Structures are given as C-alpha cells and as structure tokens.
Amino acid sequence: MRFLALMGxxxxxxxxxxxxxxxxxxxxxxxxxxxLSTPYGFQENKDELSxxxxxxxxxxxxxxxxxxxxxxADLARANWVFAGPGxxxxxxxxxxxxxxxxxxxxxxxxGSVVLASAAAMSIGxxxxxxxxxxxxxxxxxxxxxxxxxxxxxxxxxxxxxxxxNAQGGTxxxxxxxxxxxxxxxxxxxxxADTAIxxxxxxxxxxxxxxxxxxxxxxxxxxTFKTKSETKTxxxxxxxxxxxxxx
Numbered sequence: 001m002r003f004l005a006l007m008g009x010x011x012x013x014x015x016x017x018x019x020x021x022x023x024x025x026x027x028x029x030x031x032x033x034x035x036l037s038t039p040y041g042f043q044e045n046k047d048e049l050s051x052x053x054x055x056x057x058x059x060x061x062x063x064x065x066x067x068x069x070x071x072x073a074d075l076a077r078a079n080w081v082f083a084g085p086g087x088x089x090x091x092x093x094x095x096x097x098x099x100x101x102x103x104x105x106x107x108x109x110x111g112s113v114v115l116a117s118a119a120a121m122s123i124g125x126x127x128x129x130x131x132x133x134x135x136x137x138x139x140x141x142x143x144x145x146x147x148x149x150x151x152x153x154x155x156x157x158x159x160x161x162x163x164x165n166a167q168g169g170t171x172x173x174x175x176x177x178x179x180x181x182x183x184x185x186x187x188x189x190x191x192a193d194t195a196i197x198x199x200x201x202x203x204x205x206x207x208x209x210x211x212x213x214x215x216x217x218x219x220x221x222x223t224f225k226t227k228s229e230t231k232t233x234x235x236x237x238x239x240x241x242x243x244x245x246x
Contacts, residue, residue, distance in 0.1 A: 001026045002209040003112040004152045006123075008161045008199030008220070011084045011116035012056040015202050019217045020061045020114070023206060024080060027112040031080040033057075033065040038094050039086025039118040041069065053084065070094065075103040079111030083119035089129045091122040092145060101146035108152050108209060116204075117161045121176070123148035125194050126158040128186060134177040140185040149197075153207050155244045156194050157224070163198035164220055187225075195246055198223035203235065212241045 003023050010016055024031065035053050040046050050067040057065045065082065068074040075081065081104065083091070095101045101123075107113055121127055126142040133140055142158065150156045162176040172179035175198070178186065187196065199205065200220025207214045216222050216237045224231045224244050233239055 001028070001112075002108060002110070003027065003114075003206050004108060004149070004209060005112070005114040005204055005206040006120040006149075006159060006161075006197075006199055007084075007114070007116035007204035007218075008120070008163055008201050009085075009117055010202035010218070011082075011114075012053060012060075013202060014060070015218060016204070017060050019204060019206065020057070020063075023112055023114060024061070024063050027080050031063070031111065032074075032077045033063060033080040033082070034068045034074050034078045035065050036081060036083035036100070036119070037067050037069050038100070039083055039088075039091040039122075041094070042087065042090055053082070057082075070098045070100045072099070072103065075100065075107065078107060080114070081107050081112075082114045082116075084115070085117040086119070087131055088118045088121040088127050089132065089143065091118050092127055092143070095122065095146060101148060104148055105151060108148075120161050120199065121159045122146060124159040124197070125150055125156050126190060128158065128160060128176060128178065130176050130178070133182060140178070140182045140189065142186065142189055152209060153241050153244075155197065155241065156246065157197040157244070158190060158194060160196055160198045162201055163223060164200040192227055193246060195244070196223070196225040197244065198225065205233075207241055214239050214241050214244070 203218035
C-alpha cells in the first residue's frame, strides 16, 4: 500500500514507534528505506542527528535505514522515505533546486513518504517561514510550497506542525512558534481556496493513497481550518481524505 504520513513532532519518540511500524509493514517489501537529511542539512551537528535517526529506526522501529542528502539515485530506488525536523524554508529551497519534490511524488506512486515537522510543512500549498518570523522578526507572510500534499491527496492546505506548542511558557508559541497574534494575520493572508492543516505535537495523520482514507494517531488532534469552519480529529479517528478538502 502507499501512504503519505505527516507528523507534528515526536517523530523519533516512543509514541511514534507503532505508527512507523504499521506504515512500513503495510508498504511492503523491498523498501530500500532512506532518511533525507535536507531539513537539518545546514546544522553543524547534522551527522549526529542522522546517526540518532538511524539508531531510532533500527533499534526502536526495527527497520534499518540509511541517510541520503537528496541523492537522486537513492530516491529512485527507495519505496519508503522519511524526512523530519529542521527549517521549512531551507528544506523547500533545496528540494525545489534539486528536484527532490518531483522525486518524492514518484516515491508516492509506488510506496510511502513519512514527513515530520519542517519537512511536513514544506509540502503544503503555502509554507510558513517559521525562523524568519520567530527568530529574525519578519512580518507574517507565506511563501509558495511544493504542494505535494495536494498532488497526492487533493488537499490544498498550508501544513502547520507543532500546532499546540507550549514551549514559550510566558509567551504564546502555539502554531509552530508563530503565536495567535501572528497566526491571525497569516490566516487573513491565506487565499480562500487554501486551508490550514494543523498537526499537534506527538500527533500525526496517515493518508492511505490506495483507498482514500486517513488515520489520525498520537496524543493530540489534527485541525482543519478554512475561512468558514474548523474541524478537529483526535487520535485513533479514521476519516475520508475528502473530509479535508474545501
């Protein structure tokens, strides 16, 4: 079977072991699984992060994976691909320039792609530049994403990971550190034909590209928000992909 799975955070935590195992088992044999290091490729500790991800999948999930830096040959062989935390805009820029966004679509034609955090955010119709707003101080704005989500599922949305983040303590860091004030501006700037797909931390959704269903898993909820309505779906709920289309 073929899946596109998105996670809000916790992709290498105990709670995500079972979802990873279920998707890997259902995808089948000859996975040639890889971890794409692009999202954190700018970090000085990228090798350490790759080793940590590889160990998690081998020890906890029971699947040995290798790390690839957007290698075209690796992607052409892979039937299961994972990518996770880092910078959404860095990921987007590099996947566009390398053609990885097209390669990922080909993977979905034959297998599964599991994306978390920054990687998940980069595949929407619009992408929120998290670091540019939260760390640099840019005014709220969107940039065009690779829109793999819509091409795979028909869902036109901006993906927001860490939707219920509470790390700020004394200040609002919900909506992937944007906070409510910035989020309201972003919602106004979003085109009417584009929804928000918010994914709580330690939460995810697996789109079954064979039968058109979607399963929510993890601790929190998935939020689907348009200009006119808001829907939420909790862990263990199964829905139709059509429920997340405008």
